[in-house]
Amino acid sequence: MVDVQNVTRVYASGSGEVRALDGVSLHLDKGDFATITGPSGCGKSTLLHLLGGLDHPTSGEIHVDGLALHSADERSLTRYRRHTLGIVFQFFNLLPTMTVRENVELPLLLRGTPSREAGARVDDMLALVDMERRADHFPHQLSGGEMQRTAIARSLAGGPALLLADEPTGNLDTTNAALVCDCFSKIASQKITTLVIVTHSDAVAELAPVRIRMLDGKILSRTAA
Ligand SMILES: Nc1ncnc2c1ncn2[C@@H]1O[C@H](COP(=O)(O)OP(=O)(O)O)[C@@H](O)[C@H]1O
Numbered sequence: 001m002v003d004v005q006n007v008t009r010v011y012a013s014g015s016g017e018v019r020a021l022d023g024v025s026l027h028l029d030k031g032d033f034a035t036i037t038g039p040s041g042c043g044k045s046t047l048l049h050l051l052g053g054l055d056h057p058t059s060g061e062i063h064v065d066g067l068a069l070h071s072a073d074e075r076s077l078t079r080y081r082r083h084t085l086g087i088v089f090q091f092f093n094l095l096p097t098m099t100v101r102e103n104v105e106l107p108l109l110l111r112g113t114p115s116r117e118a119g120a121r122v123d124d125m126l127a128l129v130d131m132e133r134r135a136d137h138f139p140h141q142l143s144g145g146e147m148q149r150t151a152i153a154r155s156l157a158g159g160p161a162l163l164l165a166d167e168p169t170g171n172l173d174t175t176n177a178a179l180v181c182d183c184f185s186k187i188a189s190q191k192i193t194t195l196v197i198v199t200h201s202d203a204v205a206e207l208a209p210v211r212i213r214m215l216d217g218k219i220l221s222r223t224a225a
């Protein structure tokens with residue numbers, strides 16, 4: 001499903017360079033649930049961006065769901081991001097003028113899903129993250145945890161083969177973080193998608209059977225699935 005082979009990502013930085021990733025290899029099977037931890041600056045977000053087709057490696061190969069991301073052109077990457085991928089960010093990125101329901105529905109409508117089918121799908125996703133009762137609220141009427149659960153529903157609406165999350169509980173209090181963790185556990189146990197979460201939180205990291213630790217652009221250790 002995910003196959004990363006000896007990937008480096010080097011950024012130019014002033015007169016020198018930063019090796020954000022330095023020979024990273026990683027294999028995940030379909031339906032795996034992995035968390036990535038490590039100190040700030042160790043390359044976690046860089047790796048996630050590469051898996052999301054948002055950036056290219058300096059060297060090495062990345063295959064996700066049969067697509068060679070390292071050599072894919074912009075058109076294939078756009079298609080990949082729209083059809084194969086879901087992403088959840090630390091700061092939710094909901095559209096403030098749209099309700100919960102409209103936010104979750106938007107990516108489906110952009111893909112041309114017929115509105116009746118999209119509506120049914122949105123209902124299912126809102127139920128999954130326990131947000132049905134808030135469907136007609138606007139983002140400013142929600143708690144941080146509710147906003148993040150909405151963002152998770154939105155990322156899953158299109159049925160992504162791979163869901164990436166970068167510090168999804170980083171901006172939440174403990175109670176809301178726990179509710180968001182419940183959502184990810186449910187998604188993982190139902191094998192809805194391959195799931196990769198970058199996190200500072202031990203509570204989040206421990207949810208996953210595959211735990212990857214990074215340091216200085218390298219993978220330090222990983223538990224078996
Ligand atoms: N666009 C960029 N340009 C230059 N250096 C960058 C860029 N993005 C990240 N870096 C550097 O790459 C390293 C890894 O960053 P990042 O992947 O964001 O780490 P993490 O998410 O683990 O905190 C850091 O040293 C960071 O400063």
Ligand SMILES: [Mg+2]
Pocket residue numbers: 044045046
């Ligand atoms: Mg980061």
